[in-house]
Amino acid sequence: MKLELREITKKFGSFAANRNVSLTVEPGEIHCLLGENGAGKSTLMNVLYGLYQPTSGEILVDDLAVEFNGPSDALDCGIGMVHQHFMLVPVFTVAENVALGSESLKGASLDLETTRSKIREISDQYGFAVDPDAVVEDLPVGVQQRVEIIKALVRDAELLILDEPTAVLTPKETDELLAIMRQLKENGTSIVFISHKLREVREVSDVITVIRRGEVVGSVSPQATPGELAAMMVGREVSLSVTKAEAQAGEEALVVSDLTVVGSNGVTLLENLNLSVAKGEILAVAGVQGNGQVEFAEALLGLRKASGSIRLEGKELVGRSVRQVLEAGVGFVPEDRSTDGLVGPFSVAENLVLDLYKDPRFRSGLSLRKRAIAANAEERIAEFDIRTGSANAHAATLSGGNQQKIVIARELSRPLKLFLASQPTRGVDVGSVEFIHERIVAERDSGVPVIIVSTELDEVYALADRIAVFFHGRLMGIVGPDTPREILGQMMAGATEDEVRATPPPDGDGGPQPPAASQRDAGPSGDDPIHHDGRAVPNAPWEEQA
Amino acid sequence: MSTATQTPAPGHGTQGEAHEGAEHVDPAALPASARRAPLGFGVLALVSLIVFAFNGPDQSVTFRISGDGDLFQVPNVVVPGLVTGWVITIALAALTVFAFLRVRSGRLTPTWSVVLYGALFVAGFLVWVVGSANNPSVSLTGLLAGGVALAVPLVFGSLSGLMCERSGVVNIAIEGQLLFGAFSAAIAGSVSGSAWVGLLAAMIGAALVSLVLAVFSITYRVNQMIVGVVLNVLVSGLTGFLFATLLESDAGRFNSPPRLPSFAIPVLSELPLVGRILFDQSIVGYFMWLAIPIVWFAVYRTRWGLRTRAIGEHPKAADTLGINVNRMRFVNVLLGGLIAGIGGSFYTLVSVTSFTRDMTSGAGYIALAALIFGRWNPIGAFLAALLFGVASNLQSVLSFLGTSMPSQFLAMLPYVITILAVAGLVGASRGPASAGQPYVKE
DSSP states (O other): OEEEEEEEEEEEEEEEEEEEEEEEEEETOOOEEEEEEEEEEHHHHHHHSSSSSSSSEEEEEETEEESSSHHHHHTTEEEEEESSSOOOOOOSSSSHHTTTSOOOOETEEEEEHHHHHHHHHHHHHTOOOOOOSBBBBGHHHHHHHHHHHHHHHHOOSSSEEESSSSTOOOOOHHHHHHHHHHHHTTTOEEEEEEESSSSHHHHHSEEEEEEEETTEEEEEEETTTTHHHHHHHHHOOOOOOOOOOOOOSSSSEEEEEEEEEEEESEEEEEEEEEEEETOOOOEEEEEEEESSSSHHHHHHHHHSOOEEEEEEEEEETTTTOOHHHTTTTEEEEEEEEIEEEEEEESSSSTTTTTTTTSTTEEEEEEEEEEHHHHHHHHHHHHTTOOOOOOOOGGGSSHHHHHHHHHHHHHHHSSSOSSEEEEEEETTTHHHHHHHHHHHHHHHHTTTEEEEEESSSSHHHHOSSSEEEEETTEEEEEETTTTTTTTHHHHTTTOOOHHHHHHHHOOOOOOOOOOTTTHHHOOTTTTTTTGGGGOOOOOOOOOOOHH | OOOSTTTTOOGGGGGGGHHGGGGGGOGGGGGGGGHHHHHHHHHHHHHHIIIIITTSSSEEEEEEHHHHTTOOOOOOOEHHHHHHHHHHHHHHHHHHHHHHHHHTTTOOOOOOHHHHHHHHHHHHHHHHHHTBBOOOOOHHHHHHHHHHHHHHHHHHHHHHHHHHHTTTTTOOOOOHHHHHHHHHHHHHHHHHHHHHHHHHHHHHHHHHHHHHHHHIIIISOOOHHHHHHHHHHHHHHHHHHHHHIITTTHHHHHSOOOOOEEEEEGGGSSSTTTHHHHHHHHHOOOOOHHHHHHHHHHHHHSSSHHHHHHHHHHHHHEOOOOEOOHHHOOOOOOOOHHHHHHHHHHHIIIIIISOOOTTTTHHHHHHHHHHTTTOOOOOHHHHHHHHHHHHHHHHHHHHHOOOOSSHHHHHHHHHHHHHHHHHTTTTTOOOOOTTTTTOOOO
């Protein structure tokens, strides 16, 4: 199917999410839509899928103008969409989910048997291994995504929109998805692939269209370098790698031993975790979302009951209240800033002192010192380049990147003995990412031990001096920053470091080969991390594949 | 994570059994509510030990099964009170241990054990309560038949709630629907002189309550709980006012509706035990026997049902497949009103033939509890409503037998059961995920 968008404009009130966007997707082409978060990619796809009506412009399918008043119109035209957040009913079976909306009937009753055989057919064709009678909520995320693809294929989709499909996948699942995309393409299905991850985009796309602030910046071939692509996305030259000197690891500051967290329902969420972080080094915690990283951060902060021990400069933190932990010098950037990091309806100035209201600088007796708070706000806004109309604006009105800067500014505005940031750049524009990464490295260089929890491998590679890999609440190993992607990927999928090293990964799919030296500093996990030598790091793994 | 315990999940069709195999979840997946089952079991077993065993009646208890007019006679069941109390207590304790071991090994308490436990406890209670009466003999048929009659409006109320909640609208207004249905039936039946017109008016009246609920909660996205509660108060006030000004002043014209027909099906109704329950009913009672399987089939086996369940669980998913979520919710809430109206007519066209102020007296809330206790399943809701009905009926039956137990205590019984049920002490209960949340298309 050939799809053409002509001069699509979509306005919400006076704000134009898309302005005069034109693009053509040829039959059997993988067309990538590249852009930062908030650039208008998803809006455009929702227009294409009939969820939004464009303010102006037209959509042509096989050179005929069409008008979509709802998803069913788009489906009828052969357009299917796999949403970033899956549109699956968790308590339904695969067959029920696939049947929904286009059910076959036998008299008055549902005929799920027809659906089941269609699912088996597609599943066999693409090697999906999906059981039509499995309940969706019991399936792993990667399989749920395949159910979404099946949903589109059952409806004879000739064009498939994949909205940030790799955000929730492990590196291995991502590779499998890319293979499926190539297979779909061979069978003549056109694919619109939305992403902001340069590595995948360059690997699989035929054409890349870059979108910035709702407008098409240009179309390029996948041969473009990551630097060129990033510059197009952001609108200026950005350095994809973080310039950082060798870590000057000092004495061991944080020692976590035998940390175990058991959930309210008796589930073990973290099991006998042992690790330590030295002053002046960054330990990155890598892992697919939901493998105990959140629990680790919460246990450290005192939000969760834990057993074992967490010692910060010799002081025990387990069993302390959150207030006591903060006073011990822990700075914390939570994973989800909008719910845990900020109070949206509070002003920027108030958010900047959320955990400092007891500080004598900002209060006298029972009342707050408004003037000091305002002065503090001006200072931080300038220092951290927070783009806001005024210090009195509601925090919720700021962009994601600027909200994140508020949280980081607040946490770094008191003397720290440990800085812990979860997903510090999730949903943050590339320009701000650069800034935030620089601040984190600066904190390290001032001698503070830093822990970064991230599900983005690129970020892990950019910042880490050492990498701790979590899987199912257990530590799979602590490895050096030059450990190849495939090895990290396998560890994130549950292999211990020794197992991975024992069975060399199959060739292919790019990624730097393990430098011989990496064997050395990737000793038994957590053995004696202090002696990690902190050599210079290849910061941007994608550069090597160019 | 199979949170919905072991309900044979009719929604999942034929793989229900296949899914049963998946009960062997790793303890990780056990929801906190599932772990409460052994606790609930334990508490009730203790009650059984103290009440049924230690304070068991010394006399034998007779349950009569056949009536005089039956086709053939089934002998009465006579059990020794004290021994039965002990036997049942031991059985309950065994089930408690079983449930505890299951949960400890990370598995769910199976549904059959919950049902068995409930049945044993009810049996123990019956033996104890009848045994402590002066005349320890009770007609099981009469008890059940009376319970069914009391359950009729509850069942219709529950089905109305089911239609709404399965599609994602919480219906607190069942009470208002029943009451307005009863009122409309009385006034329309009296004026027209036809009970059938009364029935139709009841359905329309209750659907009007639904209409207000739908407009405010779906179109204007007002909090559904608040709209529901306000509607109940509104209907109570409105019918109370009209009762005082209109119905009471000219009862002959406005408040003396004819009765809907009741009839026994020959032969079948003479079967012992089930005959009177199933085949000697008012027309509304027969409607109930029809409505339960019809709604069950519609919810679990039709396209409408699949879509209804989908918009109650994940409306956005349904929307992306071209299903008009809010229109479907609107229609379902109206359908729910029509169903509740049939239940409302029971009050003024079947059980008595006049309307009185607030005559539903909280039945709508009990119906809501039955819906939750019955896990949003029509059959489950019916069984729960039946339990409440029998509990209410027991109160009047026992006052005939002359029991030393205060009648207030027995009157409390349905509500105590409701609290235990809704608190999830007998297994986890998971409702439609999106019930109560208005669907907003961006």
